[in-house]
Amino acid sequence: AQSVTQPDIHITVSEGASLELRCNYSYGATPYLFWYVQSPGQGLQLLLKYFSGDTLVQGIKGFEAEFKRSQSSFNLRKPSVHWSDAAEYFCAVGRLGPGNTGKLIFGQGTTLQVKP
């Protein structure tokens, strides 16, 4: 069965510091991977996605993520965090195949706090 693990429930970084949020997935075939961000009281917004091709993908707001098949990981990075990046971040995985319904499996989320 597919699963997504975000090992860090809560992360605090200083403004201007670099950020890496971890995501590990369990899936038998090539996964379709997503990162979403949720600001307080808001819905989820797509940051970036990986379907195939270049394993380093660029997203909105200066975020990027790297797909590493050997490690079953899809970690999210940002070189310099801004106070407005404080939010909850979700990694998600979907599958391709017969009976595809577009369903995604979400990780538990990582809450990012940014210190001034």
Added chain:
Amino acid sequence: NAGVTQTPKFRVLKTGQSMTLLCAQDMNHEYMYWYRQDPGMGLRLIHYSVGEGTTAKGEVPDGYNVSRLKKQNFLLGLESAAPSQTSVYFCASSYSWTGPREQYFGPGTRLTVT
């Protein structure tokens, strides 16, 4: 282009009461989903629909019913609300394709059952 909208934004129910949450999308998406979000548990899929007139159970369907009478609308019903259904509910939609597509989310409905 409003994207995905949800009605209402907030609601307080007493145990045993019923209600319907409405989700509407104007992107002509085939697929629609209802999730609930609880602290520390991420998003869990309640029900979903792959087209008008079709619905299917997700991960946590008990206590909920859904209907998709029109392509743009997806309704989530609670027939007899319980405190365990206190949660934030999100609707999402996506294009149909041979593989997963990004889902577009509504702003959420915060439901409290007392």
